[in-house]
Amino acid sequence: MKKPVFFIAFIFFLAFMVLAAIGMRPFGEPSISNMDDYFIENAQAETAANNVVTTIVFDYRGFDTLGEGTVLFTAVVGIVALFREVAK
Amino acid sequence: MIGGMSRIVRTMTTLIFGFILVYGFYVIAHGHISPGGGFQGGAIVASAFALLLVTYGTDQIQSYLSKDLLSILESTGLVLFITFAFLGLGATFFYNFVSNSGGLFGSPTTIGVNPGDLNTGGTIALMNMAVGLEVLAALGVIVLTMSVAAETIQKKEKQ
């Protein structure tokens, strides 16, 4: 605890998070679920797959997965480029 | 030194390695009807690679697990994924053009709770395989590169 500014900021951050958690709606009752109810109702008829999570990952929100694949590819390229000089 | 481990660990690894591979590919292939999918199955297969690297050491494994081959597999997975997305471009990007069409992976599923049929899902099943290929190759490349580099750094420090 050498830096008092960091310590005060950390205490404020924790207090803010605890206040937010106490004021949160109770666990287990999502307030707005129209979109997810639509997915659960219609996923089987529209995409013919049983697993609704996979349906969302690869069909309804395919762009997310495309970005995810790009980030994974970029991370691998970064690691290989970093270690190219080390491995010599 | 990241060398090989004892004889007990080597024997158990050779016994278990095939089962881990089969389980990973099972999770990838059944991603559209049971919990799992390309990401989880690819991570399982990559963990099998990590087990091999820890047990036998990097020097022995480098002749079996080629980094170039894994790199090519990773690019192939991503290109296949984008190709499946582009093939649905008649309607829209990422359109599921195979489902309910009657061909491979194209039979319709029964609405509601059912025991599950492998021949459903359309492009979801195909994309699962593409992404599984990509994730297993990417994590394999990461594990292989980092262990080889750690080995090299340790050798340089000893000199």
Add this chain to the structure above:
Amino acid sequence: MIGNFPFIAVIILIGLGVYSLLFKKNLIKIAIGLTLIESGVNLFLIALGFRKGAVAPIYTQAPEGVKMVLPTPQALCLTSIVIGVATTALILSIVMVIYQKYGTINTDEIRRLRG
């Protein structure tokens, strides 16, 4: 209050992560802090989408007439976990290169050596 226990767990995870980001000098401990924050955010998203007494959103041999939890947060966390693994590997690789170049992973010493 006790019904909000998952959110308290999220606070503990993120608090530990931010603590190690602010007060630790070791680069590997900072990477551990980043991973803790990431798992805290994942747990928060999953906890937001939970319904009492519901099952996972998979129709294969599911029990009849039971509600299902929200599937969208689970799908987002699924991609986020794999991205987290890859970025953590990238961070650790950079730490390895820094150690090879400077011979230390203490942030103060690295700053002193550079200047």
